[in-house]
Amino acid sequence: xxxxxxxxxxxxxxxxxxxxxxxxxxxxxxxxxxxxxxxxxxxxxxxxxxxxxxxxxxxxxxxxxxxxxxxxxxxxxxxxxxxxxxxxxxxxxxxxxxxxxxxxxxxxxxxxxxxxxxxxxxxxxxxxxxxxxxxxxxxxxxxxxxxxxxxxxxxxxxxxxxxxxxxxxxxxxxxxxxxxxxxxxxxxxxxxxxxxxxxxxxxxxxxxxxxxxxxxxxxxxxxxxxxxxxxxxxxxxxxxxxxxxxxxxxxxxxxxxxxxxxxxxxxxxxxxxxxxxxxxxxxxxxxxxxxxxxxxxxxxxxxxxxxxxxxxxxxxxxxxxxxxxxxxxxxxxxxxxxxxxxxxxxxxxxxxxxxxxxxxxxxxxxxxxxxxxxxxxxxxxxxxxxxxxxxxxxxxxxxxxxxxxxxxxxxxxxxxxxxxxxxxxxxxxxxxxxxxxxxxxxxxxxxxxxxxxxxxxxxxxxxxxxxxxxxxxxxxxxxxxxxxxxxxxxxxxxxxxxxxxxxxxxxxxxxxxxxxxxxxxxxxxx
Amino acid sequence: xxxxxxxxxxxxxxxxxxxxxxxxxxxxxxxxxxxxxxxxxxxxxxxxxxxxxxxxxxxxxxxxxxxxxxxxxxxxxxxxxxxxxxxxxxxxxxxxxxxxxxxxxxxxxxxxxxxxxxxxxxxxxxxxxxxxxxxxxxxxxxxxxxxxxxxxxxxxxxxxxxxxxxxxxxxxxxxxxxxxxxxxxxxxxxxxxxxxxxxxxxxxxxxxxxxxxxxxxxxxxxxxxxxxxxxxxxxxxxxxxxxxxxxxxxxxxxxxxxxxxxxxxxxxxxxxxxxxxxxxxxxxxxxxxxxxxxxxxxxxxxxxxxxxxxxxxxxxxxxxxxxx
Numbered sequence: 001x002x003x004x005x006x007x008x009x010x011x012x013x014x015x016x017x018x019x020x021x022x023x024x025x026x027x028x029x030x031x032x033x034x035x036x037x038x039x040x041x042x043x044x045x046x047x048x049x050x051x052x053x054x055x056x057x058x059x060x061x062x063x064x065x066x067x068x069x070x071x072x073x074x075x076x077x078x079x080x081x082x083x084x085x086x087x088x089x090x091x092x093x094x095x096x097x098x099x100x101x102x103x104x105x106x107x108x109x110x111x112x113x114x115x116x117x118x119x120x121x122x123x124x125x126x127x128x129x130x131x132x133x134x135x136x137x138x139x140x141x142x143x144x145x146x147x148x149x150x151x152x153x154x155x156x157x158x159x160x161x162x163x164x165x166x167x168x169x170x171x172x173x174x175x176x177x178x179x180x181x182x183x184x185x186x187x188x189x190x191x192x193x194x195x196x197x198x199x200x201x202x203x204x205x206x207x208x209x210x211x212x213x214x215x216x217x218x219x220x221x222x223x224x225x226x227x228x229x230x231x232x233x234x235x236x237x238x239x240x241x242x243x244x245x246x247x248x249x250x251x252x253x254x255x256x257x258x259x260x261x262x263x264x265x266x267x268x269x270x271x272x273x274x275x276x277x278x279x280x281x282x283x284x285x286x287x288x289x290x291x292x293x294x295x296x297x298x299x300x301x302x303x304x305x306x307x308x309x310x311x312x313x314x315x316x317x318x319x320x321x322x323x324x325x326x327x328x329x330x331x332x333x334x335x336x337x338x339x340x341x342x343x344x345x346x347x348x349x350x351x352x353x354x355x356x357x358x359x360x361x362x363x364x365x366x367x368x369x370x371x372x373x374x375x376x377x378x379x380x381x382x383x384x385x386x387x388x389x390x391x392x393x394x395x396x397x398x399x400x401x402x403x404x405x406x407x408x409x410x411x412x413x414x415x416x417x418x419x420x421x422x423x424x425x426x427x428x429x430x431x432x433x434x435x436x437x438x439x440x441x442x443x444x445x446x447x448x449x450x451x452x453x454x455x456x457x458x459x460x461x462x463x464x465x466x467x468x469x470x471x472x473x474x475x476x477x478x479x480x481x482x483x484x485x486x487x488x489x490x491x492x493x494x495x496x497x498x499x500x501x502x503x504x505x506x507x508x509x510x511x512x513x514x515x516x517x518x519x520x521x522x523x524x525x526x
Numbered sequence: 527x528x529x530x531x532x533x534x535x536x537x538x539x540x541x542x543x544x545x546x547x548x549x550x551x552x553x554x555x556x557x558x559x560x561x562x563x564x565x566x567x568x569x570x571x572x573x574x575x576x577x578x579x580x581x582x583x584x585x586x587x588x589x590x591x592x593x594x595x596x597x598x599x600x601x602x603x604x605x606x607x608x609x610x611x612x613x614x615x616x617x618x619x620x621x622x623x624x625x626x627x628x629x630x631x632x633x634x635x636x637x638x639x640x641x642x643x644x645x646x647x648x649x650x651x652x653x654x655x656x657x658x659x660x661x662x663x664x665x666x667x668x669x670x671x672x673x674x675x676x677x678x679x680x681x682x683x684x685x686x687x688x689x690x691x692x693x694x695x696x697x698x699x700x701x702x703x704x705x706x707x708x709x710x711x712x713x714x715x716x717x718x719x720x721x722x723x724x725x726x727x728x729x730x731x732x733x734x735x736x737x738x739x740x741x742x743x744x745x746x747x748x749x750x751x752x753x754x755x756x757x758x759x760x761x762x763x764x765x766x767x768x769x770x771x772x773x774x775x776x777x778x779x780x781x782x783x784x785x786x787x788x789x790x791x792x793x794x795x796x797x798x799x800x801x802x803x804x805x806x807x808x809x810x811x812x813x814x815x816x817x818x819x820x821x822x823x824x825x826x827x828x829x830x831x832x833x834x835x836x837x838x839x840x841x842x843x844x845x846x847x848x849x850x
Contacts, residue, residue, distance in 0.1 A: 028690070034607045034608050034609075035608065035609065040609060041563070041607075041609075042565045042568075043563070043564075043565055114609075115579065115604060115609040116576075116579070116609070117560075117563035117564065117576055117579075117580070117606055117607065117609070118563055118564040118565045118568060118572070118576060119572065119575070119576075121572055121575070122565065122567060122568050122569065122572050168609050168610075169610065172610075189797065190608070190615070190618065190619070190797070191619055191797035191798070191801055191802060192622075192691065192692055192797035193691070193797075215690060215691050215795060216795065217690055217691075217795040218792060218795070218801070218805065219792050219793055219795075221674050221793075222674070222677070222689070222690060222792070222793050222794065222795055225674065225677045225678060225681060225682055225689050225690075226689045226690040226795070228681075228682045229677065229681035229682045229685065229688070229689040229690075230685070231681070231688050231689050231690050231691070232690070366808075395808075396561075396562070396808075397556065397557040397561075397562060397807075397808060397809070397810045398556060398557045399557075400557070400558070400561035400562070401557045401558035401561050404558075404561060405558070421566070422566075424565070424566075424567050425567070430567060434566070434567065441570045441571075444569030444570055444571055445569070447568065447569045447570050447573065448566060
């Protein structure tokens with residue numbers, strides 16, 4: 001009798017806890033944010049995480065399209081002024097009201113966070129903010145600036161009241177972590193867990209979960225086994241190798257979708273003698289990559305379908321430009337270049353390299369999905385057209401320094417490199433500006449142009465686009481710039497677009513995001 | 527004894543200083559932290575601002591000088607990634623690693639010594655042979671793989687134990703640890719066993735070898751001839767004498783358990799120092815790497831000292847030099 005009572009009690013306790021669990025979500029994250037302070041570190045994991053606690057003026061949905069967040073409208077009232085109308089009746093997590101003063105405070109603070117390893121100055125400099133009334137803000141720029149709404153998706157608005165004099169530590173401890181977002185901050189135990197709870201006063205769609213616990217689980221196999229064991233309900237960054245197996249598991253739901261990240265090749269186009277290219281007998285030759293026919297030959301030699309099917313396990317899309325279709329400013333005339341090794345050989349012969357040459361392909365081995373394998377596949381394909389390519393991959397910590405500034409006078413060291421670019425702004429100016437505009441320190445252009453490709457026509461089109469407020473006209477200019485820089489000049493060679501994969505237990509379904517972010521609001525309960 | 531400890535302390539400071547120089551110069555040769563930290567969309571001006579902010583625009587030896595000056599005031603620098611003092615971040619995660627190391631060391635000792643002594647006493651029995659074969663497996667299987675297999679078997683297939691993270695903590699006698707709660711124990715068991723496997727194997731082998739050697743000694747024969755019970759012979763005369771090599775190994779291995787539990791902590795997402803250092807290495811968070819290695823050196827130096835002192839307590843033949 002006693003045993004039976006104990007048993008019933010135990011069962012009852014289990015049922016109660018099972019009920020309580022339904023309202024709690026446990027997430028296995030690959031990358032833990034480095035801070036709760038939304039302005040401390042302008043980097044992927046932090047920006048994604050802070051979206052759950054804080055709101056920005058302009059929201060960015062799963063396809064990086066804009067929607068009204070704390071601003072209900074944004075319109076250019078003249079060439080150099082944007083007007084943001086703020087949402088009324090929004091409450092901070094501490095119960096106080098959201099007004100234009102909070103925005104003014106945010107703009108000031110976001111540019112002056114001590115020790116910030118990557119700041120939001122990038123999105124705020126050159127802009128003058130003015131408070132018009134308690135719910136209207138004017139933003140002035142010197143020149144017409146069309147990307148204002150894009151920039152305003154990035155900066156999270158903080159409470160002036162809670163943030164006054166607050167340091168990054170105060171946000172990490174939760175003291176100042178007061179937002180307007182759908183979830184409230186509860187606690188952060190670095191390396192162990194971050195806990196959030198639903199904000200009942202959120203102005204948008206109500207939170208689906210009462211409590212969310214994020215657990216950083218860096219190792220891929222460990223993340224998957226935590227999901228299979230039921231220790232977490234939802235994980236991000238599923239390694240491609242495991243996707244096929246998880247798809248067969250009836251208790252697991254997989255969601256994957258195209259990302260804004262293109263994997264592409266940068267080629268040395270600024271040195272007569274490129275350090276990692278020689279003739280086949282090892283004697284120095286004039287850098288063949290300066291010749292557009294050689295670059296075109298290389299692009300035609302890449303069997304993108306094979307890379308997607310074999311190396312990427314089908315979880316990628318062949319790329320013909322810098323962003324997949326659907327994004328603003330992409331060209332409708334460009335598709336992935338045809339695989340045609342015969343044409344490649346002909347082009348090489350025309351350029352005077354009928355015998356090919358010797359080259360080292362450099363790439364990271366822990367930055368992009370299957371990056372080292374991609375580099376190896378590329379080398380084999382180039383060998384087929386007579387370019388004797390060898391591969392050298394290294395950890396990202398070493399790779400990026402050498403790729404950007406490992407050569408003499410801080411010039412890029414490598415001749416031919418595998419890289420990736422995710423368009424944070426969700427439109428084509430981001431990769432064009434950084435990868436293909438002439439490297440120009442004073443203008444802040446071409447910061448990641450590691451091949452130093454340079455074409456005044458492309459520069460002109462990019463600059464014109466960046467000063468064109470009319471959205472359609474700007475899109476056309478960007479598409480034209482892409483057609484010249486990628487389609488004609490082969491300034492970079494796109495290989496494939498990555499796809500991101502999330503996995504959850506049955507009953508939940510994640511809406512894949514192009515910006516690779518893992519945000520609980522996009523996890524729907526069936 | 528005092529002179530001995532004093533001299534050892536001075537040596538330790540010298541070791542720490544040399545270590546800091548090697549590590550500091552070493553980490554400054556690898557990569558550029560700014561590439562790891564910065565948003566790729568940043569322009570050249572922002573990149574330069576960050577280089578300056580982190581003090582990376584100054585020559586290495588100037589950076590080292592600042593590090594030394596601050597280190598003498600107990601400040602080992604601020605983490606590039608977290609913007610908080612490196613020492614604070616490491617100390618924050620120390621309890622998790624210590625409890626994991628202690629728990630796995632207990633597993634190694636509690637199971638390893640009896641198994642090893644048994645295998646030494648009855649070397650030809652089938653059980654002993656199984657124990658020894660098992661210890662070879664424990665030596666040779668890679669920790670990462672064993673960890674994943676443990677998770678697959680005990681968490682995914684059987685569903686007995688949680689696969690990831692640290693459990694609830696409780697405070698007993700002023701010590702906050704997860705081993706005081708049932709949830710915590712269920713979380714610590716798999717990672718601790720994973721970490722213990724290698725040490726368990728070495729303790730078994732040492733205990734067996736010691737037993738085999740000592741069981742033939744005259745004083746054991748004499749003890750038996752005196753008519754002492756087998757239990758007393760083993761527990762007192764045998765155990766005491768096989769402990770010296772085991773204490774050495776345990777002492778030194780405890781250091782390596784703390785310092786190099788990185789693989790286990792990564793597989794089980796254990797929020798300890800190991801996970802912190804491995805991520806710091808990936809992100810080139812130099813202040814954390816330097817501070818971590820300094821602390822590890824300090825731990826090793828201290829453990830060696832404790833081992834030396836324990837020797838003299840266990841075996842009067844071992845005299846600490848400088849005492850006389």
